[in-house]
Amino acid sequence: MSETVGQETRYDARALNALLAKMPAVERVIASAQAQPLIAIYGRTQVLAAIRATLDGWRRDAQAGTLIAPADAAAPFAPESVIDNAAKVLAARVQNRLRPVFNLTGTVLHTNLGRALLPDEAVRAVVQALAQPVNLEFNLATGKRGDRDDLIDDLICELTGAEAATVVNNNAAAVLLSLAALAPRKEVIVSRGELVEIGGAFRIPDIMGRAGARLREVGTTNRTHVSDYESAINKHTALLMKVHCSNYAITGFTKSVELDELVPLARANGLPVAVDLGSGTLIDLTQWGLPAEPTVRTTIDAGADLVTFSGDKLLGGPQAGLIVGRKALIAKIKKHPLKRALRVGKLTLAALEPVLKLYQAPEFLRERLTTLRLLTRPVAQMQESAMRALPVLQQALGDAYTVSVEPMFSQIGSGALPVDVLPGSALVVRHAGKVGSGRALMKLERALRALPRPVIGRIAEDALRLDMRCIEGANEVAFIAQLAELRL
Ligand SMILES: *Cc1c(COP(=O)(O)O)cnc(C)c1O
Numbered sequence: 001m002s003e004t005v006g007q008e009t010r011y012d013a014r015a016l017n018a019l020l021a022k023m024p025a026v027e028r029v030i031a032s033a034q035a036q037p038l039i040a041i042y043g044r045t046q047v048l049a050a051i052r053a054t055l056d057g058w059r060r061d062a063q064a065g066t067l068i069a070p071a072d073a074a075a076p077f078a079p080e081s082v083i084d085n086a087a088k089v090l091a092a093r094v095q096n097r098l099r100p101v102f103n104l105t106g107t108v109l110h111t112n113l114g115r116a117l118l119p120d121e122a123v124r125a126v127v128q129a130l131a132q133p134v135n136l137e138f139n140l141a142t143g144k145r146g147d148r149d150d151l152i153d154d155l156i157c158e159l160t161g162a163e164a165a166t167v168v169n170n171n172a173a174a175v176l177l178s179l180a181a182l183a184p185r186k187e188v189i190v191s192r193g194e195l196v197e198i199g200g201a202f203r204i205p206d207i208m209g210r211a212g213a214r215l216r217e218v219g220t221t222n223r224t225h226v227s228d229y230e231s232a233i234n235k236h237t238a239l240l241m242k243v244h245c246s247n248y249a250i251t252g253f254t255k256s257v258e259l260d261e262l263v264p265l266a267r268a269n270g271l272p273v274a275v276d277l278g279s280g281t282l283i284d285l286t287q288w289g290l291p292a293e294p295t296v297r298t299t300i301d302a303g304a305d306l307v308t309f310s311g312d313k314l315l316g317g318p319q320a321g322l323i324v325g326r327k328a329l330i331a332k333i334k335k336h337p338l339k340r341a342l343r344v345g346k347l348t349l350a351a352l353e354p355v356l357k358l359y360q361a362p363e364f365l366r367e368r369l370t371t372l373r374l375l376t377r378p379v380a381q382m383q384e385s386a387m388r389a390l391p392v393l394q395q396a397l398g399d400a401y402t403v404s405v406e407p408m409f410s411q412i413g414s415g416a417l418p419v420d421v422l423p424g425s426a427l428v429v430r431h432a433g434k435v436g437s438g439r440a441l442m443k444l445e446r447a448l449r450a451l452p453r454p455v456i457g458r459i460a461e462d463a464l465r466l467d468m469r470c471i472e473g474a475n476e477v478a479f480i481a482q483l484a485e486l487r488l
Contacts, residue, residue: 016062023058023077026051029086032079042090050086050093101454102479106426106467108374109414113456115312115319117370117470121354122317129350136346149334151349155356159282160296162307162324166334167352172202173342174308174321175276179211179239181336182272182306182329186238187216191224193256194243198278204243213238223255226265233269240266242304243276244294263303272305272329279414280309280322282359288366288376290412291421296324305329311348313414316371317355318348374470375412375422382468383425389468389480393427396486400440404428410469427466437462447488453478 029035029051030044038047058077061067101113109115118126128134139146149166156165168174179188188208195217197203208215216237218228229240240262259273266273281293293314299307306329311320321342323333333339344352358368366372386405394403408426429444431437441464448455448464457466471479 016065016067019077020059020062023055024079024082026055029055029079029082032083034080034083035086038083038087038090042094046090046093047086050089051082053089054082054085099453101456102475103470104426104455104457104466104468106408106410106424106458106465106469107413108371108410108422108470109313109412111414115414116316117374118316118318118351118355119358119368119370121358121368122351125350125354126347129346134346134350136349148343148346148349152353152356155353156322156324159356159359160307160324161300162296164327164330165322165324166330166339167311167344167349168321168323168339168342169344169348170312170319171276171278171280171308171310171321172198172207174323175204176207176211177333177336177338177342178274178306178308178323179208179213180338181333182274183211183213183238185212185214187214187232187234187236188239188241189216189218189229189232189237190241190243191219191228191256192217192221193219193224193250193254194245196243196245204276222250222253224257225255226257226261229257229262230265233265233271237269237271239274240271241274241276244278259299259302259304266305267303272326273303274306274308274325275299275304277307277309279313280311280315282315282356283362283365285314285372288372290375300324310414311352311355314371314412315355316369318351320344320348320352374472377424377469377472379407379423379425385468385471385476386425386427388476389427389466389483392480392483393429393486396483397429397444397488400432400488401429401444402432404430408465408467410467422469424467424469426468429464429466430462443488447486450487451482451485453482455479455482 026048030039030048035047035051038050042050058067103110103113105113107113135146136151137146137148138144139150152167153165156167157163168177190204190208195204195215205215214236216232218224218232242257242259242262259275262273277294277296277299279293281295282297284292284295286292296307296309304325306323306325308321308323309315311317311322315322323330355369358365361368366376383405390403390405394401397403404427406426406428408424408428410422410424412421429441431440433440441459441462444464445457445459448457455466457464459465468476
């Protein structure tokens with residue numbers, strides 16, 4: 001006996017046993033005409049394994065009573081059915097786990113989606129560095145061994161006003177290495193208001209411990225005065241440190257000590273001041289209507305002796321940690337054994353240099369630096385883009401959902417001001433029914449993630465929101481074209 005349920009047929013135990021008995025032998029399937037094209041693509045070894053996996057899976061499901069065979073197959077367990085299934089197994093196997101998605105979350109620098117998108121110049125340089133030998137540590141002028149930082153430190157100094165620079169794997173590594181090199185077994189004074197957790201396992205007190213430095217907390221969560229730093233300085237002090245509160249804000253009755261107060265105190269005591277800036281903003285973003293963020297240059301100008309920041313946040317480059325500051329401090333950092341463990345590879349340097357060079361022509365930056373272009377997109381452009389997608393999405397979803405285009409605030413992300421600041425436009429999907437709306441939206445969210453190029457949106461206030469900010473040009477076309485494949 002069999003029962004047809006939607007597109008599928010469920011077999012009872014007796015019918016199943018009869019069918020199982022008819023399951024073809026592996027040898028017969030691999031010898032079948034249908035198997036040959038698969039063998040030509042994937043090779044015999046993989047096809048054989050996929051056939052075995054298919055048959056084993058069916059047997060297991062049959063024993064568990066959960067076997068479901070496609071209703072449209074003439075003979076569900078014929079060699080062609082096995083091959084159909086094996087083809088799906090193989091296609092899933094060859095697909096890379098790391099793959100492109102559409103970011104419609106409304107967060108431009110989304111850490112879980114890979115942060116900054118890089119401009120074409122950087123993409124081309126990376127591709128070249130992948131396929132060709134490069135002068136990574138080879139001085140072309142002398143023919144002798146070079147230092148990979150030499151490729152890029154002049155440029156970083158030009159853009160930040162610092163004396164010297166070095167690059168490591170990410171900003172967490174930059175902070176770890178700086179502390180390990182400059183404050184081993186010594187005290188580092190930090191305000192209690194700045195003992196932040198950035199996300200993941202990056203907490204300033206933990207990093208301090210791992211670096212072998214001793215944290216000397218001063219002040220309170222909401223108020224720290226320069227006198228607090230002053231009275232904490234002793235013969236064990238190595239460093240005064242400030243951490244930019246990237247991802248939260250303390251408001252109300254607050255007081256923090258700015259560099260103009262801290263630097264004179266440090267100078268008077270012969271101590272350096274280090275600033276973990278987090279987001280490495282190289283240029284004043286308020287000129288494009290974005291929130292004010294301290295730039296690396298203003299931090300150096302204010303007297304910071306060392307500044308650390310990320311390459312893939314507001315800077316708009318690849319994952320990297322940049323350390324800039326006094327020559328003597330950078331030299332000490334570069335000599336520390338951890339530098340070798342935390343150094344960047346050629347791909348990072350290949351990507352970073354062209355991105356930094358875009359800052360040499362600030363007039364074109366808004367247009368050429370992908371991150372900045374996305375952060376400053378005109379609302380009308382995103383709205384038009386949403387309007388083009390609306391009928392296609394509505395068509396794909398049918399009557400159970402209603403789609404509209406609504407204003408939405410996007411976020412910068414990656415610890416830049418954690419508030420909605422960027423006016424934009426989103427496709428907003430609501431379930432037509434009053435009951436079961438939550439579940440219907442979750443089902444839709446899953447279906448969007450299951451598309452060949454997964455679409456990542458977010459559910460908020462009883463609607464699925466697809467922020468259009470991060471899909472421009474060809475990506476918009478691909479996004480809309482793919483909506484026809486949506487299966488709910
Ligand atoms: C983001 C951030 C970090 C960590 O930087 P990664 O590049 O993600 O390692 C450290 N400190 C601050 C203040 C940050 O904002």
